Amino acid sequence: MIEFSVAGWSAWAPDLTTAEQWRAWAEQPWLPQGDAAPALLEVPAMQRRRIERLGRMAIQAACWCEQNGDESDIPLVFASRHGDVARSLALLQSLVGQEPMSPTAFGLSVHNAVAALYSIMRGSRSNYLALAGGAATVEAACVEAYGLLADGAPEVRVVVYEAPLPALFAGFADEPDAGFAWCWRLRRADQPGTRLGLAWEAAQAVPVRPLLPRALAAHKFLLSGDASMITTIDGQDWVWTRHG
Numbered sequence: 001m002i003e004f005s006v007a008g009w010s011a012w013a014p015d016l017t018t019a020e021q022w023r024a025w026a027e028q029p030w031l032p033q034g035d036a037a038p039a040l041l042e043v044p045a046m047q048r049r050r051i052e053r054l055g056r057m058a059i060q061a062a063c064w065c066e067q068n069g070d071e072s073d074i075p076l077v078f079a080s081r082h083g084d085v086a087r088s089l090a091l092l093q094s095l096v097g098q099e100p101m102s103p104t105a106f107g108l109s110v111h112n113a114v115a116a117l118y119s120i121m122r123g124s125r126s127n128y129l130a131l132a133g134g135a136a137t138v139e140a141a142c143v144e145a146y147g148l149l150a151d152g153a154p155e156v157r158v159v160v161y162e163a164p165l166p167a168l169f170a171g172f173a174d175e176p177d178a179g180f181a182w183c184w185r186l187r188r189a190d191q192p193g194t195r196l197g198l199a200w201e202a203a204q205a206v207p208v209r210p211l212l213p214r215a216l217a218a219h220k221f222l223l224s225g226d227a228s229m230i231t232t233i234d235g236q237d238w239v240w241t242r243h244g
Contacts, residue, residue, distance in 0.1 A: 002146045003243065004186045005193035006222060007155065010064035011182035012038050012057050013216075026223035029212060032178045043121050050104075054084050055114045057181035058161035062118055065157055065183035075148050076128040077158045078115040079141035081215070083132065084108065086166050114161070135174065135233040138218045142198055145186045159183045160215050175213050182219045189243075194222060197241040207232035 011022050014034035037053045038060035051059065058078065087109040094101045108117075112130035119128060133140030138160055145156040161181035165173055189195055210217060214231055221229045221240055229240040 001197055001199035002143065003189035003195060003197045004142070004146055004149065005189055005191045005195050006184050007187045007191065007193035008065060008067075008185040009183060009219075009222065010061050011180065011219060012060045012064070013178065013180035016180075022219075023223055026220050029220050031176050031212060032180055032216075035179075047121050050108070051117060052084060052087060052108070053179065054080075054086075054161060054163040055108075055117055057163070057179060058114045058159055059118045059121070061161065061181040061183040062157065062159045063122065065159075065185060066122075072125045073153070074126055074155045074157060075145075075153050076115065076118075076124075076126055077141045077145050077148075077156060078112070078118075078128060078130040079132070079137050079158065079160045079215075080111070080114070080130075080162055081132055081134065081137040082162065082165060083111045084113065084163075085169070086163065089166050089168065115159075118159075135214055136231075136236075136238060138215045139198060139200070139231075139233075139238045142186070149186065149188050154187070156186045157183055158186055160218075162213060162215055175210050178213050178216060180213075180216055182215075184222070195243040196222070197239075197243055199239045199241070201237050201239065203232045203235050203237045205232060205237075 013032035014036040016022055016025055016032060037056045040048055040056050040060050042063040087105060091101050091105055091109060111132060115128045115130045131140055131144060141158050145158050148156045163179045164177035187193060227242055231238045
């Protein structure tokens with residue numbers, strides 16, 4: 001079991017742009033829908049044009065979670081189960097059609113592209129990494145952040161972001177689709193904030209299809225005040241608990 005404190009958070013989804021809206025949503029959750037994208041006014045217009053919707057959501061959440069002062073010693077963990085799969089699919093379709101592929105599109109399709117764009121556009125020199133852990137992507141990101149905290153980082157920002165899968169992959173989806181992004185500021189468990197625990201063990205029950213994307217359910221758990229939440233993934237239970 002690992003424990004950590006969530007010292008702050010930010011999030012963006014269609015029709016969910018303020019902390020008050022997110023807290024109300026956590027009491028009566030619904031699946032965010034629509035193709036809206038954040039304004040991302042923190043980034044100059046010329047640079048914004050390069051960023052697709054998924055990147056805009058992720059970078060917006062990361063920007064909103066920034067605090068005044070030097071954050072160069074705060075690592076960032078960017079986590080997305082599928083990344084910009086729509087851009088990757090477009091590249092593959094170009095290849096099948098024997099059409100030239102855009103080097104820029106390829107560069108922006110790799111899994112760490114969003115993290116790199118954020119680093120460049122915000123002038124951040126912080127250590128960052130990008131990961132995907134299947135259905136347990138959020139849990140993998142928190143374990144990674146815990147390791148960074150144990151290694152001496154004073155804080156770690158975890159940025160989680162997803163977009164709906166292209167229609168071609170809809171038959172493989174094992175959870176509802178939604179576009180959203182959130183960012184948590186994680187600190188050691190003895191620091192101020194919402195203290196959470198995360199444990200893992202052999203699954204005790206047959207998994208059922210979730211009502212929300214698992215990554216969004218984790219953010220709901222943080223906001224809702226629930227004492228615990230269990231997510232069953234690939235024969236393993238991930239047990240979230242709240243400790244004040």
